[in-house]
Structure formats: C-alpha cells, structure tokens
Amino acid sequence: MKSAVIVFPGSNCDRDMAVALETVSGTKPIMVWHGDSNLPSDLDVIAIPGGFSYGDYLRCGAMASRTHIIPAILSAAKKGVAVLGVCNGFQVLTEIGLLPGALMRNSAMNFVCKDAKLKVSNDRSLFTRKYTAGETISIPVAHHDGNYYADENTLDQLEQNDQVAFRYDDDINGSARNIAGIVNEQGNILGMMPHPDRAIDTKHGGTDGRDLFEGLLERVSA
Amino acid sequence: MKIQIFVTLKNGVLDPQGKAIHHALESLDFSGVNDVRAGKLIELEVDEGTSDETLEKMCEKLLANTVIENYEIRKLPETVA
Structure with missing residues (x-):
C-alpha cells in the first residue's frame, strides 16, 4: 500500500498517522510537505492528519486548504485515490469542498479529549468495511x-446515501445528528473527528481503529 | 485604501461563542440582552483601485466559509489629516 501523509505547519498527528499506516501495511508512508505541488505517483492512500495547521488561524483548516498541495489532492481524489482526513484533516476536507458541511466550535465551548464511543453507521465503505453496522467502537x-x-x-x-460512517453514542460536541465521520458519495473519501490512528496498538489503550486501516489495506492491495 | 470585512455566521447556524458571551453577560447581571452572535472583523489595507470583484474573490476563496458564514465588505473613507 503506497500512502502519503500531508504535513502542514502545526500538524501534530502526522507521525501518529505515519506509524499507524506503517504498522498496519508494513510500508512507510511518504511524508509530503504542503508547499509541494505534486504528490508521489501511484498512491493508494492520502492521509490528512490531525493537529492545528497554521494554529487554527482564521478557521480550522482554512489556511491549509489554500496551500500548493491541495490541487494535487483534489485531482487524486477525483481519480478515486482513497483520502482519509482525521480531526484537522476532516476540517481541511470540508474546507476544500471534498466533503459537505463544516466543523464548528464544540457546543459546550470546551476542548474534548477522551475515548469516545462511536456507532458504526455504514460498513460498506472502503474505510469501514471491516466493521459491522451498529457495532460500538471506542x-x-x-x-x-x-x-x-x-x-x-x-x-x-x-x-x-448512507454517507454517515460513524456517530457518537453520546452528544460530546453538539454535532448535527451526532455525526462523527462521513464519506463522500463515491466512498473513497472519509473525514472523521475521532483518531483511529491513536487506537491501533494495545499500548494505546485500545485497538478499535486498526480495522479501518486493515480494511483499507485489504481493498487497495486486492 | 482601508477595507473592513465583517464575517458573521449565517442565520440558523448555531453560535456557541455567542451563546457563551450571552450567558456571561447575564451572569454579570446585564438584563435585556435577547441574543448574541459573535463574528470576525478583518481589516485590509489594499492598493487604490482594487476592484470590488477582487475583494469578493478574497472573501469567497479564503476569508469566509460560505457554508456557514456571510461576509460584508465596507470601504472606509480616507481620513483627512
């Protein structure tokens, strides 16, 4: 599985994402700087990691969404390359229009940092195929x-269109219809606020995120 | 030329910041505040003759997220020394 992780100034989960991709696939992802205009050829997966790109200035993901690498991501996504945006990556995907909607300030105004229970809503996408609809994961x-x-x-x-991938079991941030992650209509793009990249090793306290990467690996290497 | 761009949340979009400010005002015993909406003010110093079209493009492409926000462009009159 040939993957790339996009790195912006202020990304801080780019290495978490790289470790997750390498652990599951056995292949080191290529780290791509936002100032580059080209992506490596024949990519299977593009990951936009979590963090606080550009210090969340203006709006979360707004500045990152106008960098040089974005047109290359848009055209790869159009060709069907899998694109995974986690946390700040999800915010970037909405800002560049690959996914609908927007991520706003949590309704209670506080930073939420915890293990969230998610209900798998769609188990047929590239990313969620190893889960079972209705299953609860942490x-x-x-x-x-x-x-x-x-x-x-x-x-x-x-x-x-069955584009809701995951929902929060509890209302933790005010999200409409408890949506935690969505896929695009074609099913090759997933944006989600929770961090599957932080749940792939027992040392993380849980491995429920592993199925996402394994499902992806099976599909792209099939 | 001085330009002010006001970015505000669209009607119907919930504004957690406005709500928190509203609560804070109430807790300071200011009564009669019916609603609070928080927005942004962005000031630009641009070349004379920068077209309205260019300013609008700036808003559409970067300064506002039109999924959730409206923007209003105001040109400030030059102050005479």
Missing part, C-alpha cells in the same frame, strides 16, 4: 472544533 477524540454542521437538506442527503 476511538479517542481530542478537539475544540468538532461540532459538525450542515443544513437539513445536506444532512438528509447524507443519510439517504
């Missing part, structure tokens, strides 16, 4: 701006 969250917002029409459409 994945860490750490964010201040994870309150998913989209207008009612968009939310209805997401549900109709």
